[in-house]
Amino acid sequence: MRLDEGTSGVFAIAxxxxxPGGAIDEASVDRLTDFYVGCGVSGLTILGIMGEAPKLDQAEALALSDRVIRRAGVPVIVGVSAPGFAAMRGLAHGAMASGAAGVMIAPPPSLRTDDQIISYYRQAVAAIGADVPFVIQDYPLTLSVVMTPGVIRAIVMEHSSCVMLKHEDWPGLEKISALRGFQREGSMRPLSILTGNGGLFLDFEMERGADGAMTGYAFPDMLVELVARAGAGEREAAHDLFDAHLPLIRYEQQQGIGLAVRKYVLWRRGAIAHETQRAPAAGLSAVARAEIEYLLERLGRRDRRAVLG
Structure with missing residues (x-):
């Protein structure tokens, strides 16, 4: 179940x-894993930014990844980004030993030049081993590291273990087109591209050549349906489905409270027992909760999955 350049579908960012006290809720880890798999996802991605990975120590991270991998029955990507390569190596090797499909590596915010970015991934591969499939996380809005299509191509061509791009640039549609153009002209080998940003541009990202989504929107079952409809050439149906969910997707994308919104909706859907975030964290006001309920009620008129009772 290792990742390769042909990987496609929806990988839910878990x-x-x-x-409530801040300890990992193991029963809800199992429940949430089952929820995602029941939504039809192709795989899971854990210990990403949405997974509050920086708030976990290494022992917690390894125990969580082992628990999810053993339960999921679908490929699991584990985020191993860390301030130093020793920690990255430990997380990567531990995750792969548990049966992970691959790891995801985000560039540290200190990187500024193309050469620095390319050199960083060269050192990361040396640290974790060239036999570990890895995903480039390209998320300049949060990480402040800008990767041009040429830089991504250079990393892909230097490392055969680089099999996937988590594309979260914004605006980023032209970047997808540029990368697929490299493939068509033969200057870059095939690469799986899964997109993030809460699914905010997934309708057109699929049309530009994305292979699917890797994001944490609280309706992964909708993402699965949208990707399937887009892949089947059902353009109008795909856009109609996307349009129905767009107000909630947009609401989830708010800086600061986006994760709180997602956890609230996952709690409302019965996927987790508590909406707790580990401190430090921003919570939802009573007004925000009422707004989410209003959005869910409106969405429920067009998609029964949002009728939560």
Whole structure:
């Protein structure tokens, strides 16, 4: 179940469930894993930004990844980004030993030049081993590291273990087109491209050549349906489905409270027992909760999955 350049579909970015006191909620980890798989996802991605990975110590991270991998029955990508390569190596090797399909590596915010970015991934591969399939996380809005299509091509061509791009540039449609153009002209080998940003541009990202989505929107079952409809050439149906969910997708994309919104909806859907985030974290006001309920009620008129009772 290792990742390769042909990987496609929807990989749900999994939240990490916590008990009200801040400990990992193991029962909800199992429930949430089952929820994602029941939504028809192709795989899971854990210990990403949405998974509050920086708030976990290494022992917690390894125990969580082992638990999810053993339960999921679908490929699991584990985020191993860390301040130093020793920690990255430990997380990567531990995850792969548990049966992970691959790892995801985000560039540190200190990188500024193309050469620095390319050199960083060269060192990361040396640290984790060239036999570990890895995903480039390209998320300049949060990480402040800008990767041009040429830089991504250079990393892909230097490392056969680089099999996927998590594309979260914004605007980023032209970047997808540029990368697929490299493939058509033969200057870059095939690469799986899964897109993020909460699914905010997934309708057109699929048309530009994305292979699917890797994001944490609280309706992964909708993402699965949208990707399937887009792949089947059902353009109008795909856009109609996307349009129905867009107000909630947009609401989830708010800086600061986006994860709180997602956890609230996952809690409302019965996927987790508590909407708790581990401190430090921003919570939802009573007004925000009422707004989410209003959006869910409106969405429920067009998609029964949002009728939560």
């Amino acid at each position: 939240a990490t469930p916590f008990l």
